[in-house]
Amino acid sequence: MIASGHAGVVSILAASPEDQELFVVERQMNGASRRRSVVMIVLAALALAACAGDDPTNLARVVGGDVPQNSLNPAGPTAAKVDSLFWMVLWIATVIFVLVTLALVFVVFRFRERKGRSRTVRQLHGNTRLEIAWTIIPAVILAAVAVPTISTLFEIRAAPDPEDNALEIEVIGHQWWWEFRYPEYGFTTANEMHIPTGRPVYLTLTSADVIHSFWVPRLSGKRDAVPGRLTNILMEADEPGTYIGQCAEFCGLAHADMRQRVFAQTEAEFAAWALAQTEPAALPTEGAAAAGWETFQTQCTSCHAISGTSATSQLAPNLTHFASRTSFAGATLDNTDDHLRQWLRNPSSLVPMWPERNDLAAGRILGMPDLGLTEQQISELVAFLRTLE
Amino acid sequence: MTGNRGLWHWLTTTDHKKIGKLYGVTALAFFVVGGVEALLIRLQLATPNGEILSADAYNQMFTMHATTMVFLVVMPAAAALTNYFLPILIGARDVAFPRLNALSYWIFLFGGLFLTLSFFVGGAPDGGWFGYAPLSTQVPEVVRMDYWALGLLVLGLASVLSSVNFITTVLTLRAPGMTLMRMPVFAWMATVVSFLLLFSLPIITIGLLQVYLDRNLGTAFFSAAGGGDPILWQHLFWLFGHPEVYVLVLPAMGIVSEVLPTFSRKPLFGRPFVIFSGIAIGFMGFGVWAHHMFTAGLGPVAEAAFALTTMFIAVPTGVKIFNWLGTIWGGSLRLKTPMLFSLGFIFLFVIGGLSGVTHSIAPADSQQHDTYYVVAHFHYVLFGGAVFGLFSGVYYWWPKVTGKLLNERIGKLHFWLMFIGMNLTFAPMHILGLNGMPRRTYRYAEGLGLDLWNLVATVGSFTIAASVAVFFWNAYRTAKRGEVAGNDPWDGRTLEWSISSPPPEHNFDVVPVVHSEDDFWHRKYTEDASGNAIPLAASAQADPGHPETIHLPSPSYYPVLSAAGIFVMVVGLVYLPWGLSVVGGGAVVTLWGLFGWSMEPLTREDHG
Numbered sequence: 001m002i003a004s005g006h007a008g009v010v011s012i013l014a015a016s017p018e019d020q021e022l023f024v025v026e027r028q029m030n031g032a033s034r035r036r037s038v039v040m041i042v043l044a045a046l047a048l049a050a051c052a053g054d055d056p057t058n059l060a061r062v063v064g065g066d067v068p069q070n071s072l073n074p075a076g077p078t079a080a081k082v083d084s085l086f087w088m089v090l091w092i093a094t095v096i097f098v099l100v101t102l103a104l105v106f107v108v109f110r111f112r113e114r115k116g117r118s119r120t121v122r123q124l125h126g127n128t129r130l131e132i133a134w135t136i137i138p139a140v141i142l143a144a145v146a147v148p149t150i151s152t153l154f155e156i157r158a159a160p161d162p163e164d165n166a167l168e169i170e171v172i173g174h175q176w177w178w179e180f181r182y183p184e185y186g187f188t189t190a191n192e193m194h195i196p197t198g199r200p201v202y203l204t205l206t207s208a209d210v211i212h213s214f215w216v217p218r219l220s221g222k223r224d225a226v227p228g229r230l231t232n233i234l235m236e237a238d239e240p241g242t243y244i245g246q247c248a249e250f251c252g253l254a255h256a257d258m259r260q261r262v263f264a265q266t267e268a269e270f271a272a273w274a275l276a277q278t279e280p281a282a283l284p285t286e287g288a289a290a291a292g293w294e295t296f297q298t299q300c301t302s303c304h305a306i307s308g309t310s311a312t313s314q315l316a317p318n319l320t321h322f323a324s325r326t327s328f329a330g331a332t333l334d335n336t337d338d339h340l341r342q343w344l345r346n347p348s349s350l351v352p353m354w355p356e357r358n359d360l361a362a363g364r365i366l367g368m369p370d371l372g373l374t375e376q377q378i379s380e381l382v383a384f385l386r387t388l389e
Numbered sequence: 390m391t392g393n394r395g396l397w398h399w400l401t402t403t404d405h406k407k408i409g410k411l412y413g414v415t416a417l418a419f420f421v422v423g424g425v426e427a428l429l430i431r432l433q434l435a436t437p438n439g440e441i442l443s444a445d446a447y448n449q450m451f452t453m454h455a456t457t458m459v460f461l462v463v464m465p466a467a468a469a470l471t472n473y474f475l476p477i478l479i480g481a482r483d484v485a486f487p488r489l490n491a492l493s494y495w496i497f498l499f500g501g502l503f504l505t506l507s508f509f510v511g512g513a514p515d516g517g518w519f520g521y522a523p524l525s526t527q528v529p530e531v532v533r534m535d536y537w538a539l540g541l542l543v544l545g546l547a548s549v550l551s552s553v554n555f556i557t558t559v560l561t562l563r564a565p566g567m568t569l570m571r572m573p574v575f576a577w578m579a580t581v582v583s584f585l586l587l588f589s590l591p592i593i594t595i596g597l598l599q600v601y602l603d604r605n606l607g608t609a610f611f612s613a614a615g616g617g618d619p620i621l622w623q624h625l626f627w628l629f630g631h632p633e634v635y636v637l638v639l640p641a642m643g644i645v646s647e648v649l650p651t652f653s654r655k656p657l658f659g660r661p662f663v664i665f666s667g668i669a670i671g672f673m674g675f676g677v678w679a680h681h682m683f684t685a686g687l688g689p690v691a692e693a694a695f696a697l698t699t700m701f702i703a704v705p706t707g708v709k710i711f712n713w714l715g716t717i718w719g720g721s722l723r724l725k726t727p728m729l730f731s732l733g734f735i736f737l738f739v740i741g742g743l744s745g746v747t748h749s750i751a752p753a754d755s756q757q758h759d760t761y762y763v764v765a766h767f768h769y770v771l772f773g774g775a776v777f778g779l780f781s782g783v784y785y786w787w788p789k790v791t792g793k794l795l796n797e798r799i800g801k802l803h804f805w806l807m808f809i810g811m812n813l814t815f816a817p818m819h820i821l822g823l824n825g826m827p828r829r830t831y832r833y834a835e836g837l838g839l840d841l842w843n844l845v846a847t848v849g850s851f852t853i854a855a856s857v858a859v860f861f862w863n864a865y866r867t868a869k870r871g872e873v874a875g876n877d878p879w880d881g882r883t884l885e886w887s888i889s890s891p892p893p894e895h896n897f898d899v900v901p902v903v904h905s906e907d908d909f910w911h912r913k914y915t916e917d918a919s920g921n922a923i924p925l926a927a928s929a930q931a932d933p934g935h936p937e938t939i940h941l942p943s944p945s946y947y948p949v950l951s952a953a954g955i956f957v958m959v960v961g962l963v964y965l966p967w968g969l970s971v972v973g974g975g976a977v978v979t980l981w982g983l984f985g986w987s988m989e990p991l992t993r994e995d996h997g
Contacts, residue, residue: 228613
């Protein structure tokens with residue numbers, strides 16, 4: 001099992017400036033969360049002192065807010081439509097619940113049999129008018145709810161208006177990571193999606209193995225990624241920010257560790273990012289990094305691709321701009337040298353996987369195997385991966 | 390009769406009451422197993438990044454928790470009460486096919502043991518109780534999901550056989566005057582459940598067979614690469630799976646419909662409406678399955694259609710709730726333990742029903758689907774509903790089955806602990822789900838805001854465990870020194886209270902002639918002009934009849950033998966190709982059992 005502790009602090013230092021800013025915002029939110037932070041920092045220090053391990057899964061640093069995957073805190077029009085519909089129905093349900101419960105409690109107290117006071121009970125067998133009433137009234141309420149339900153349904157399931165110039169992204173689920181392809185730009189990345197704000201994003205989902213479900217609650221409801229089928233999500237982020245989510249359809253061993261991060265950026269920032277991603281990798285020519293590239297070619301290319309090189313396999317995440325990502329391993333681990341080293345020593349020690357069940361010929365990949373690398377090879381590989389800006 | 394208690398007697402019994410007891414004891418044993426699985430799950434999730442279970446062990450736990458609770462606890466617990474009381478409630482001396490009844494039980498038991506066996510031979514099923522393809526067919530060399538597919542096939546066979554049996558019993562063995570509309574509502578709901586099983590199980594049977602063939606013979610029913618379709622499995626599974634939900638909850642609704650009138654000293658309000666709403670739920674239950682697939686990409690037209698059908702299944706459910714309120718309205722409520730569980734059922738089921746309506750809002754479901762909000766919803770329905778209803782039935786009928794009353798004070802402690810524990814466990818899960826916690830995740834990260842409510846839920850789950858321990862203590866204490874119940878401890882309304890506790894083997898010395906609904910109540914009371922209940926003077930001693938001349942089904946060891954052969958066969962089917970020889974051995978045993986059965990003389994010469 002994974003070495004766990006509470007060293008969120010370590011990760012904060014490693015996070016990008018943008019993330020640090022968000023973290024500061026969160027810190028200022030309220031006293032309770034500040035107290036919790038103090039406790040966390042103390043715990044973190046203790047954990048550091050004890051084993052120098054860290055918690056690779058702590059997400060507080062990634063994104064602001066106490067509940068970053070809150071489906072009731074919409075940050076875009078799709079999620080907002082769903083949210084308002086849900087609250088309307090929840091209020092109606094709450095009123096019905098309160099009325100029925102009050103009736104139940106009233107009857108129990110009013111008609112409770114008290115000791116020594118038996119009374120004759122009128123044997124009421126029914127009342128047809130009442131039956132008709134409590135059949136028709138709920139049906140009418142439900143019919144009223146059905147109208148906004150169905151109109152919202154068709155709105156959120158609609159294809160984008162061509163005039164809106166939606167950004168198309170192809171989403172492919174894998175055990176246990178996400179592949180994102182940007183056909184407009186011709187590059188492929190993994191686990192971290194960048195989108196522009198104020199422009200609709202149209203996701204087309206499918207899967208390379210089993211059924212997954214793409215879910216970033218603050219942006220939209222989830223949609224399954226089904227092998228052999230294409231499904232869609234139309235979503236949009238109102239404001240720049242980091243929005244996190246995770247796979248929502250049980251997809252096997254490490255389902256819980258199949259996460260995703262969506263970075264919403266201004267149009268200009270997004271364009272700059274996309275342009276950089278479109279560039280082929282600049283391969284190192286000397287030093288440890290060059291040695292790492294040699295090792296990479298013998299050990300990694302049967303699964304990983306780096307565009308502009310002979311490494312083209314699609315079985316595992318495309319690493320062309322690996323160093324530009326904040327995380328890896330299904331967005332579960334922060335992209336730090338320490339994590340990378342630990343990962344290269346034995347991937348299954350950080351995220352549970354079943355590489356022994358891999359069948360490359362059949363395209364069945366259930367994890368990255370332990371490659372038996374030497375410490376020197378690992379250092380060189382890390383140096384190489386760091387050059388993949 | 391000799392050897393009434395020996396092992397051989399229990400193995401060969403064809404008495405519906407003894408088979409009912411076997412179902413009941415087995416269901417309670419598996420309730421403990423499924424409960425321990427639940428506690429392990431909750432321990433793992435008590436804190437972020439829990440390390441009690443590995444991911445692999447966790448996936449086995451949640452798969453087996455659901456499979457156990459659905460197929461090995463709630464269904465057999467309902468089967469226990471149906472077996473024991475359905476014949477008595479309609480004035481019959483046994484079910485229509487007593488040996489088939491025994492066969493159903495033994496197939497069920499062997500199916501449960503077969504699933505349990507998987508724990509000891511390489512791990513239990515780990516693909517979820519819903520076994521979504523192609524995950525369930527992905528790794529054929531690991532046989533866990535073969536155990537799951539074959540286990541469910543065997544359990545399904547048991548349920549189909551008992552459904553045929555119950556339906557035939559209700560249609561052919563009702564006492565004179567027991568018209569269908571005079572049948573107690575529990576008998577009605579058992580009948581509806583039997584029809585639901587009869588029509589839904591063949592669907593899952595085909596699906597499970599296809600999973601098995603995809604895994605073992607390389608067919609590609611659910612493989613997109615092979616021209617199959619993973620979504621097809623979802624349709625087959627939920628076309629069974631949603632009626633199955635009503636299979637689990639309708640017996641509890643039947644129990645509540647018996648308990649509330651008895652403890653209110655009033656007849657069931659709107660009786661025909663309660664019965665017909667149960668039938669309506671049964672029919673509509675077949676038309677809502679795709680609401681389990683609102684995120685699968687069926688397209689807005691199909692989603693809208695299933696959203697509508699799902700919303701409107703709330704109408705007959707509401708009719709039942711309102712009629713129950715009408716039943717207790719104006720009654721004289723005795724808040725004994727069975728009544729508390731039934732009232733708890735109403736409260737909890739209303740919550741589960743209303744959260745169910747929020748799922749029918751397809752756009753909202755795109756957020757809630759596969760989150761803990763759904764887990765909260767169906768535990769309110771299946772724990773707050775089915776389990777509370779079943780415990781209501783257990784406390785209600787315990788004195789009839791054992792002759793002794795469960796202790797009231799301990800019973801009330803059981804109820805309140807379970808009620809509080811249930812809400813502590815499952816209410817926070819609504820929040821967890823809306824806060825973005827997906828189901829079936831063996832760990833959650835820190836910083837997601839999920840820590841507090843997960844810890845509360847874990848505390849709640851141990852409160853439930855404590856309440857179950859209290860129940861077992863009550864049962865033990867009652868067996869040792871319980872109060873003798875007498876024939877009619879609750880001033881009951883239906884026929885089971887007219888006979889001794891426990892009932893004689895032949896149930897009725899004289900087959901009763903039924904004159905009205907709640908016939909036994911009408912032997913004790915009459916109504917004056919304004920409908921008030923007036924006690925009647927005790928009637929003259931009834932005709933003692935001639936019990937010694939009553940024909941009863943003979944014991945037979947062929948049912949258990951046939952079922953054992955089926956067990957051997959499915960074990961062999963897991964381990965193809967060499968297992969084929971084992972399959973052959975099992976087939977010989979089953980054929981031997983069935984052949985001997987068909988040759989068995991109908992009446993033993995030594996009887997009477």
